[in-house]
Amino acid sequence: DTAVSQTPKYLVTQMGNDKSIKCEQNLGHDTMYWYKQDSKKFLKIMFSYNNKELIINETVPNRFSPKSPDKAHLNLHINSLELGDSAVYFCASSQGSKGYTFGSGTRLTVV
Amino acid sequence: TQLLEQSPQFLSIQEGENLTVYCNSSSVFSSLQWYRQEPGEGPVLLVTVVTGGEVKKLKRLTFQFGDARKDSSLHITAAQPGDTGLYLCAGANRDDKIIFGKGTRLHILP
Numbered sequence: 149d150t151a152v153s154q155t156p157k158y159l160v161t162q163m164g165n166d167k168s169i170k171c172e173q174n175l176g177h178d179t180m181y182w183y184k185q186d187s188k189k190f191l192k193i194m195f196s197y198n199n200k201e202l203i204i205n206e207t208v209p210n211r212f213s214p215k216s217p218d219k220a221h222l223n224l225h226i227n228s229l230e231l232g233d234s235a236v237y238f239c240a241s242s243q244g245s246k247g248y249t250f251g252s253g254t255r256l257t258v259v
Numbered sequence: 260t261q262l263l264e265q266s267p268q269f270l271s272i273q274e275g276e277n278l279t280v281y282c283n284s285s286s287v288f289s290s291l292q293w294y295r296q297e298p299g300e301g302p303v304l305l306v307t308v309v310t311g312g313e314v315k316k317l318k319r320l321t322f323q324f325g326d327a328r329k330d331s332s333l334h335i336t337a338a339q340p341g342d343t344g345l346y347l348c349a350g351a352n353r354d355d356k357i358i359f360g361k362g363t364r365l366h367i368l369p
Contacts, residue, residue, distance in 0.1 A: 152301075189345055191302070191359040204356070238301050245355050247292045250301030 151175050154239045154251035161229055162259055169224045169254045171239030179203075180222040181248070182214060183238040191238070197222050229258045262286075263350055263360035271366040275337055280363040282348035283330045289353050291324055291331045296345040296362075338367045 154171040161167055173180060182194040195214040196204035202214065211227045222239060236255050240248040264283045272278055282291070290309045294302035306315050308324035308331060315322045319342075321334040335342055348360045 188361065189296075189364075190361050191347065193357075240301070245290050245307070245351050247304040247307050248294075248302070248349075248357070249304070252299070252301050 151249050152239055152241055152251040154237075154254055156254060157252065158255050158257075160257045160259065163229055163231060165229050166225070166227045167229060167256075168226070169237055169239075169256075171222050171224070171251060173220055173239075173241040173249070175241055175243070175249060177241035177243045177249070178219065179242050180216065180219075181240045181242070182222065182224050183240060183250075185236045185238060185253070187235070194237075195222075195224075226256075229256075231258050234258045263348055263358060265346075265348060265360035265363050267363060268361070269364045269366075271368060272338060273368050274340060277334070277336050278338055278365070279332055279334045280346055280365070281330070281332050282350075282360055284350060285329065286350070286352075287328050288350035289328070289355075290351045291328070292349045292351070292357070293322055293331070293333055294347040294349065296347060297343075302345075302347055335365075338365075340367045340369050343367050 152173045179198045181196045183191050185191050193206050194208045197216045213225045215223045234257050236253045238253050239251040242248045266281045292307045293305045296302040306322045311326045311328045313324045319336045323332050345362045347362045349357045351357045
């Protein structure tokens with residue numbers, strides 16, 4: 149019955165690898181997001197998808213590519229991982245301006 | 260560029276004390292949200308305020324939106340160890356684009 153679920157919870161990988169993080173929401177929300185939270189806990193938006201259309205791309209490197217097969221899913225694929233990509237990545241969803249429901253995060257460590 | 264400044268950055272107080280944290284901006288927001296984030300989890304929405312001057316209460320937590328819709332405060336009465344966490348404010352502009360402040364880390368000592 150989890151509202152926004154993302155997998156995996158932890159991801160440790162070597163530089164140069166390609167990895168994906170999956171996200172699913174069962175709230176019927178129209179918009180889904182990917183956020184990056186750095187070591188200082190600052191949340192910065194990466195992507196926003198509304199009804200499978202990308203509506204925000206906040207100057208994220210093109211190594212990051214979101215994929216939304218349907219309204220309930222928004223996956224994040226990362227190519228050629230770099231040390232600076234290490235962070236916690238959060239998926240979220242929303243309906244209008246009622247606030248976000250976040251997943252529990254994926255802690256990515258690039259070694 | 261819209262910015263949200265939260266203060267203080269860190270706050271450590273004894274159980275039972277009262278506290279207020281602040282969220283300030285030079286920009287006007289159509290609404291403002293407060294979230295609490297615990298270690299290893301995602302932020303959880305506490306409240307959304309929409310009208311200038313609006314006050315909302317959630318048990319011992321009181322949220323206020325400034326009259327000009329540029330700032331907000333969160334007041335906690337008789338803090339409990341369970342209130343410990345990272346408190347984030349987030350402002351929404353007219354396009355529903357939301358920006359987050361950098362948060363206040365609150366630690367309640369038993």
